[in-house]
Amino acid sequence: MTPRILLIPFISLLAWGQSPKTPGPSALAPQRLKIALDAGHGGDDTGAKGSKGLLEKDAVLSIVQELNKSLEEAGFDVMVTRADDTFIPLWDRARMANEAGADLFISIHLNAARARAAKGSEVYFLSLDRGDEDAASVAAVENAGAGSRPGADSVVAGILEDMAQKAYLQDSERLAVAVQLQLNRLGGIKERGVKQAPFVVLRGAAMPAVLVESAFISNPKEELKLKDAAFLKKLAVAITQGVRRYFAGAAGTARRKAISTSR
Numbered sequence: 263m264t265p266r267i268l269l270i271p272f273i274s275l276l277a278w279g280q281s282p283k284t285p286g287p288s289a290l291a292p293q294r295l296k297i298a299l300d301a302g303h304g305g306d307d308t309g310a311k312g313s314k315g316l317l318e319k320d321a322v323l324s325i326v327q328e329l330n331k332s333l334e335e336a337g338f339d340v341m342v343t344r345a346d347d348t349f350i351p352l353w354d355r356a357r358m359a360n361e362a363g364a365d366l367f368i369s370i371h372l373n374a375a376r377a378r379a380a381k382g383s384e385v386y387f388l389s390l391d392r393g394d395e396d397a398a399s400v401a402a403v404e405n406a407g408a409g410s411r412p413g414a415d416s417v418v419a420g421i422l423e424d425m426a427q428k429a430y431l432q433d434s435e436r437l438a439v440a441v442q443l444q445l446n447r448l449g450g451i452k453e454r455g456v457k458q459a460p461f462v463v464l465r466g467a468a469m470p471a472v473l474v475e476s477a478f479i480s481n482p483k484e485e486l487k488l489k490d491a492a493f494l495k496k497l498a499v500a501i502t503q504g505v506r507r508y509f510a511g512a513a514g515t516a517r518r519k520a521i522s523t524s525r
């Protein structure tokens with residue numbers, strides 16, 4: 263018996279176990295990327311308040327609604343952590359995005375500063391330590407409503423959650439840079455870079471994740487702009503452009519392809 267004869271039944275067995283060669287329609291369709299949008303605060307947690315009474319929780323929900331539209335128009339799937347005035351515990355937000363299989367997580371907030379002239383957008387990604395003083399105080403304000411981690415008794419669960427975002431920090435930084443660049447253009451700001459701070463809402467995200475402090479609600483001029491639909495749309499388009507630039511530069515060719523076919 264020659265080795266060639268022995269091989270024939272072996273090869274047919276391999277073929278038996280394989281899936282059909284012809285791809286179905288789903289394999290031919292471009293892969294759609296899913297973006298998780300998180301409007302900060304909600305319910306009793308109002309977030310920061312403008313001097314004319316605008317609440318962060320309401321303004322960020324409006325931004326997320328615009329961003330949802332803009333991302334869908336650009337060919338992305340979108341899921342939101344909250345679609346109305348409900349508070350979602352911070353620890354649950356990344357978990358919802360993980361369960362939905364999202365490719366990116368973007369949390370939308372508004373900044374507040376004692377200096378009323380402070381303006382523009384700041385994009386953050388997670389720092390596993392405290393970060394610098396200013397960044398740490400921004401994170402402390404945003405983390406205020408977090409409460410304790412559910413199942414805080416489980417050390418293993420805690421470590422796993424921390425590790426989730428740790429694996430994506432480089433990508434999160436690239437995403438932050440891409441979005442910041444577009445927001446700087448929108449705001450006519452040249453030099454503002456991205457920042458790192460220990461935001462609870464980003465920690466459990468098993469995907470690139472950023473938090474956008476979209477504008478300063480403490481600045482009366484920016485508070486006024488946040489009530490203007492045209493400005494919200496510009497903000498949404500700028501963030502969408504940043505997301506697209508991020509994927510265009512991503513190493514994964516499948517992802518790059520998905521974006522180019524969605525144009």
Ligand SMILES: [Zn+2]
Nearest residue numbers: 302309371372
């Ligand atoms: Zn906030």
